Amino acid sequence: MEDTKFTSPTSFSETEDLDQEVQELLSSLPKGKGWFGADLCQCQGFWCQTNFLRNVICSQRFFQSHDQDIILASFPKSGTTWLKALIFSIVNRSRYTSSNTPLLTSSPHKLVSFLELDLFDKKELPIDLISTTRTPSTSPRLFATHIPYSSLPESIKKSNCRIVYICRNPFDVVVSWFHFLTQHKHAEKLDEEHFESFFKGEVAGGPFWDHVLGFWKESLERPHKVSFLMYDDMKEDIVTHLKRLAEFIGYPFSTEEETQGVIREIATLCSLKSLKDLEVNKSGNYLPDHANNSFFRKGKVGEGVNYLSSSTKQRLENVMQEKLSGSGLTFKMS
Ligand code: A3P
Secondary structure (H helix, E strand, O other): OOOOOOOOOOOOOHHHHHHHHHHHHHHHOEEOOOOOHHEEEEOOOOEEEHHHHHHHHHHHOOOOOOOEEEEEEEOOOOOOHHHHHHHHHHHOOOOOOOOOOOOOOOOOHHHHHHHHHHOOOOOOOOHHHHOOOOOOOOOOEEEOOOHHHOOOOOOOOHOOEEEEEOOOHHHHHHHHHHHOOOOOOOOOOOHHHHHHHHHHHOOOOOOHHHHHHHHHHHHHOOOEEEEEEEEEHHHHHHHHHHHHHHHOOEEEEEEHHHHHHHHHOOOOOOOOOHOOOOHHOOOOOOEEEEEHHHHOOOOOOOOOHHHOOHHHHHHHHHHHHHHHHOOOOOOOOO
8 A cells, every 4th residue: 555645844954943842832721730640731622732732743844644554542541551562562463472571571561652742753764754755664663652643743643543542431540650650759649639630520531531532523524544442341351352443444354363362362462461570660760750560559440439429420431422413432430
């Protein structure tokens, strides 16, 4: 298949002015505070963590997606790490076995980078990511992002690349995020206020509802382009989901592989227990303030509602229903 061609990326010299431009943009944007005082700005309809605004703008302006790329999209704490391990394993299964896969020695976040968190955070633009010419490779390029659908780089929307979105019950996302952010602040306690603010929307990447609905609607309109996965469903039946996922990204398992147990092997390798127990995921850091081990906790389904009184749970469920009404998207509640 021919790669979709795009106009050449804007010239390098423009990046010199980018910092200035972002500063000017920032000063014009509404500001907010996320949990624990995180600086947020409201940009293109979503709450962006201020320190990542430049990277988001940079990836929008310069990233050139190719038809073979696979984009892993998610709202934070929805199972991104898991999805990275699974897709990396699917597309590289002819190169590696479960005894020599790079997953044994590298964090899934090192193997599949985020556009706005690590790839476009340098002063220089990554040449290979801004080029319209595809260098031949044995496997597709894998990228992750937390950017909402409406703000994705245009080249991702226009190319024939595939997008896989993983979505998780918002009550569990709140708990997961809280623990992720408070690893070193044990004095903090998760309370109903955290759920209230999350459901209102003023959180990094939020509103959650707009994020999930953006990808959900696109998955209905262009099912060949966007696959919408539910974390809870994957926990329930990973084998079926792995098969569907592999087909969607163009790497279907053969009947022979199925009988040989390749699907089960990938599921086991990428399970929370197995990844969490690896030395590489117990130590070291992915980003300066994100320890590798902070991405692996309990992976429970339905944990969130335990923090709420029945009246608050009911009220927030009503908010959720209202936000999702008419979309066809629902979350199973325990
Ligand atoms: P909990 O905090 O509820 O345990 P993300 O990868 O998007 O940051 O999401 C992190 C959440 O996914 C955490 O949830 C983490 O435990 C869970 N997780 C990480 N690896 C997983 C895996 N292999 N299987 C299932 N869940 C996983």
